[in-house]
Amino acid sequence: MEGRVLSIQSHVAFGYVGGKAAAFPLQCLNYDVDVVNTVNFSNHAGYGRSGGSKTSAAELESIFDAMEFNELLDPARLLTGYTPNAEALTAVAKLARKLRERKPELVYLLDPVMGDAGRLYVAPDVIPVYRTMLPLSTIITPNWFEVETLTDITLTDMPSLRRALAKLHKDFGVPNVAISSIPLKPWLSETLPLSIRPPFASESGYLLCISSSASPEDTPKVHAQCVPLLAGYFSGVGDLFSSLVLAHYNPSDTSRTESRTPFSQAVSQALTKTHAVLCETFRHSEQLPEEERFATDDEKDEVEPLRKVRRMRGRELRLVQSIDIIRGQFNDATRHLETWTGFWDN
């Protein structure tokens, strides 16, 4: 596949999150990428300190207006991610609406970056803006916490998960939802078909990835797969995953079978490659000197900020070194998402 992607998300000078995690993979997969930076920071927030500035709504609009004047606003695909406040996000939303109205076949991947593990890292007034953007999307890639935030449903059991997915598809009109890196809680793994479920003893050692595609005549098709959990927190993984979902999604593929949809295939590719890049990153970080891989310890990190800084630096994605993985020139078997039989059964 080829074409032009307009990517609107964060920029960091050092390391790989946001646009830096997304542009290179998309480029390696033959997409021209137009890169609009919602912030210009030195490094990601996990380091504890960063320099640089946020792009104002007026600056974003000035960029979009000039691109419009120069007839440069005709991407085949749109990718939006971290945008720090409601004013800037409203400018992005306005652009997304214009592009959607102009081109019904636009493939728009909206990553509603708001927070993780129970904690918001954007201003709360961003949430309602994202809700207005959902109907414009082709694909969304929220994490578990972002699904809860968007739907206002706490995910505690299968009925709540079904309600949340149904709400995203029906009330918000989202055609495709992918949720990755889900901790495999017992109520989830118990419901998984045996073909997807990991060996009992190691459930806590796995993460779940779910894809759900709306179907005009039926309930949405839900697929899932587990991948081994790698210890430690790595930044930019979700941004890489989203860019690969977008890169591999082929809407003109009509091979919709019982076990695969074009979307589940894209998510399978993204999951496989993201996991392989993460393994390469994990292996690299394990080989660093001890002082660059101290485990997370909030008390010690507080006293000695460079502990955290060095851990973060050692865990930056090995993206450039993974060019063959990104281009599919490697030997790992594809981690296919499989049909979650009975997902919608009460």
Next chain:
Amino acid sequence: MEGRVLSIQSHVAFGYVGGKAAAFPLQCLNYDVDVVNTVNFSNHAGYGRSGGSKTSAAELESIFDAMEFNELLDPARLLTGYTPNAEALTAVAKLARKLRERKPELVYLLDPVMGDAGRLYVAPDVIPVYRTMLPLSTIITPNWFEVETLTDITLTDMPSLRRALAKLHKDFGVPNVAISSIPLKPWLSETLPLSIRPPFASESGYLLCISSSASPEDTPKVHAQCVPLLAGYFSGVGDLFSSLVLAHYNPSDTSRTESRTPFSQAVSQALTKTHAVLCETFRHSEQLPEEERFATDDEKDEVEPLRKVRRMRGRELRLVQSIDIIRGQFNDATRHLETWTGFWDN
């Protein structure tokens, strides 16, 4: 080769100049690239209109300071390019000095982007700042006009060219100079060794590339090669060339022979690949509909600004499509720079 490059230059959302022309090739050649944006524009200036903003000196310093605090300022290589005003360039110069003092083996490619074809496109007070930066560099890649501007020598004949190169090496302490895309004036081609000189009838159809490496015990080694001129103006070519020179320069290569230096080899690789990418871009632009490839005509462009805009858009570098060229997986013979015998003879 591998390592980390800190690249400090312009950013455009659409198209390939500055950092957008440099980062992808460096990444494809296995370098981690830290990207600091001196401007954040919608598109390059050739379109006639652009949106966005310049990064202030204070913002640049805030990024550098946070990187320093987080121990992220340890690149093996430094690449600096377009910086719009003296205040911002002074912040870049301060950083370059710090990195040079910290690491004598730093490979610093300074592209003194100031203008072209007799016209400055930065504030004039940038010129003296660049002069103070020259002694910090390992490599500089000025164009013809920038050599004249830096040295204050108008290049009209071989003696003036010799004086200018000697001044760069001796007075400014620059170890390596590469000048590409030089119009092949008669006084140049007449002096070229026959092995480099193009067929007489087609001299105006060629551009010259010169490399000059200082030698501790001898006059600098000058090499040169001609490449066919492709009609029309393409933006970002110099930025791509510089990034490839930096990527291919191997200072630990000790194979300095009569006919090759490590620097002439790097310039040969950069010249070969840049020309191949340009050919691919030229071929693509020739296939566009007529209204996207109107020739330059200042009068008509004035009346109908979209004429120019569409021409610019059709001539953006086909960088992503040239990934195999960048990675050296193509069949063109290397355009080796050859020794310019007798260059220093009066």
